[in-house]
Amino acid sequence: MTFDFAIVGAGMAGASLAAELAPAGSVVMLEAEEMPGYHATGRSAAFWSETYGGPAVQPLTSASHDFLAAPPPDFADRSFLDRRGALHIAEATGASMLEAFLADFAKSDVVLEPLSAAALAGHCPGLRDGWNRAVLEPSCADIDVAGLHQAYLRAAKRAGADLRCLAPVTEIERVGDGWRLRAGNETIEARILINAAGAWADEVAALASVEPIGIAPFRRTVVQLRTDPAAPADLPLVIDIEGRFYFKGEAGGRIWLSPHDETPAPAGDVAVEEMDIALAIDRFEKAVDWKVLAVERKWAGLRSFSPDRLPVYGFDPASPDFFWCAGQGGFGIQTAPAAARLSRALILEEAMPASLAGVDAAVYAPDRFS
Template sequence: MFDFAVVGGGIAGMSAAAALAPLGSVVIIEAERQVAYHASGRSAGIYQPHQGTAAVRALTEASATHLHFSNGGVLRKRGMLLVGRVGEEAYFDYEAQAGRLTPIPVEDAGVYFPLLKTEHVSRAAWSNDVLDLDGHALLQGYSTQARTDGVQLRSDAQVLEINHYADGWRLNTTAGQIHARLLINAAGAWADVIAQMAGLPPVGLSALRQSMIDLPAPMGHDSRRWPYVRAAGGRWYIKPMGNTLLLSCAEEERAEPADALADEVVLANGLARFEDMSTMSISRVNGTWAGLRTFAPDRSPIVGADPLNRDFFWLAGQGGTGFQTAPALSDLLADMMTGRASALAGDVIYALSPDRLRG
């Protein structure tokens, strides 16, 4: 019998397992043959400290020291350029203010991102706070820590049935039965499904698809030092990835939990929106894919014991901020298990609690 069973082997589950290992025996249950197969394996690797709700921003701030320094640090200099078209000034002003960006001349934006059609841009803003985040390195750091502390991994173990007894949980999986005292639901887009299997009502999580395009860097340009560029109003964003460019169509279309596939119509429309503001003529792509970002109704993550069953803990709803909030979320989970006082403010902890969603 384990003390903790963590369902989900993405960044949430792996960081939770590493944080819980000093407190007792831990098993990670992962449905796929490899960890971080879904959302965690498809992250664009962007650290945005001013992104999201007040609770997300507090978690990001609390995670900063770990991200900057642990295991040599996983953050690297990048910068962000926000651009807006004529008629989109309201979107631009809101996003620039929320992201704490500094307005710059449109001509300077063309220097930062040489592919920009400056004649189609009415406003631009810049931030040095947005950084590259090496998600693979962060995940590997937690994985190494977990293995060192004795965490067991059961991969290719799809959960079939969950039952609660006086002494804990029994999970029937395709890799056999697992018995644990406490259950941590870090199943990403499947978190509501796991809750229902455990006899609990869903909390209303939404899995939202985002389609991505891998573009070859244009001839004659060294794109490696270009910034992360975002079009106001969520039209698209682009980020250098080595010698290629990662273009997001930036859609948020609700999807069922699954191995997400890029939508051809969405891809075509995303390319058209990008080409409308870029001098780049795209004749081929290196590849396409999609990922699911999972949100609670109020867009803040969920962490803590469910009020309907205190042996069932949520760790879900990170909504694309899983890597930049993982250190603080896993620390908070461990604090809850031990009764230690958290470094997070009380209003932040409540804003993350499942209690807020149970009425």
Template sequence: MNHPDIVIVGGGMAGASLGAELAAHAHVVVLEMEDRAGYHATGRSVAFWEETYGGPVVQPLTTASGPMLSAPDPEFHDGSFLSPRGTLHIGRPGDEPRRDAFLDAFAGRVDLQPVDPVALVPGLRPGWTLGVMEASCQDIDVAALHQSYLRKLERLGGEVRLATRLEAARREEGGWRIETRDGAIHCGLLVNAAGAWADDVARACGVAPVGITPLRRTVVQIDVPDLPSPDLPLIMDMQARFYFKPEGRNRIWLTPHDEEPSPPCDAAPEELAVAEAVARFEEAVDWGIGRIVHRWAGLRSFAPDRAPVYGFDPTAPGFFWFAGQGGFGIQTAPAAALLAAAIITGAASPSAIASVDSRAYCPDRFR
């Protein structure tokens, strides 16, 4: 059908989650330019649910998403998407102001406990004397979550069109005319959930961009024969120079926490970033490393103020932004999708997101 009610551009976690929430209310078509949904940022995430990640403006979305990730609708997924992990934030002398600001920012919001990191991480190198434990952090099964949303979308009558790129779009009476290589699609509402391509999609629709910038993040997977335990927490540097976590018995995922501006593309890791990741890991622990098993990069896309962009564009009727979700789009997906669906349908916000104030994410702040 080329006359759906809603067209969502982008089939990653953002588009799939929002499509799944809207499909009960309208006929939804998701346009995905790649041959499979979730090829870019969603498929390259080392995801965890961490309430402090993304800062205080993102925390309400993350906290509200936790119960939904832990106990999803059994019709679409059996069991939790989460598994225990915990985060240990570590620092060295001189990092006290960062530690204290971190504790102050989340006081009364997130349970954070100052700890001695040496007692928790065998092989931690001398000098790492500051620690804050965020015990609530959990790993996320990203692939299962994404597939669950796609399954829900399709069962409720929605459709995902793969290898279908929005070439251009224009306003016409009653909605939008979207041009694709397979022909035109007419819809009442156009949702921009295109991740790194969000500003490009806006331009193709004649809508002013909001300044969403893709930033490359490098990840390596390394054999660590002497890994003390696969159950160690995610270890995150207070200076945001690295984080790493076990992946099985003798392997870790590691990133140098890089944020290199990039055009929207099929991101690839650069050798310098890989070398920096390994060097920073060796600064932190004396475990030793084996071979690099895998290396990859993904694009994390941020608005200028690093808060997500959810809402109708005030200058373009029927154009809805659902973008700028940085590195926190997966951990906030359930709450963000409920929030955006409520805005679109005009319904009251569900009780699950009662603590979330949508005004912090409105695109009006850029107009």
């Protein structure tokens, strides 16, 4: 089986890039699990926030907005975004961090609105005394992660891409001007190898005798709560500026809450730690005067960061047919449209599309780690 492009991983990163590349050449996605999106993509409580990931990620997020809000008719018949708004809150100990947060985005087009204590209470009733500083990010929205992922998989299939599930890559070797891979029970050859393996990105690189970058997976915990009072229907995403928790309302007045944990974890099927749930609820109850009645659901997923916490898009400097598409952290969903278009342009040596104006590809290039 010979292809122009072999993509290791069929989560959001692999599927979006397959959809971009398939019209230009033969593509195979190699997915280790029974179905794509089982790990990071399928366990995301994703939102689209221009500030999430910091100023260096923001250009990718902003460049993805129009596609997510109004996708082409042949891609999807509805928006993937549902406006929610975000509220960045602080105690006295976080006042300087809130000021730094505003300064970070002062030169961007991101709209951020400092709120008075009175205005804050209108956005998030029940905040305890001391939580009287806040910045509103009105553009923040929920993302239909499953819908977006399935749309990318459909687009890739329509353009001729092949998907192999239960096909973990166990061997990679150089063959002439390309690669030979052992994936599941098949041997596959490809001209260009694309590493979109998420938490397994460094392992895939090592199989290909490419120097690992140092992409590390971390566990993130989310719980669904039933509270008294129930969450208001218009509750924004509420984020502690000191990074100790975030929560948002869900259907039926429920709350999705995370302790914003980043616990180093081996690549694999991670499970929830009860201590993280207790920590999340403790932080939540110290911030709002709401009683937790029940934990209805709980799950954990992996997010993977490069050493400088920025994504990695580009050909490896020592292995020019090995392309990195990894290290997306928790912002891989919200940046997927721009990241896929950026990667396509780099792989096919095309001019950057107009939708990526303001995005500097060199910021994300793997040679920054050389």
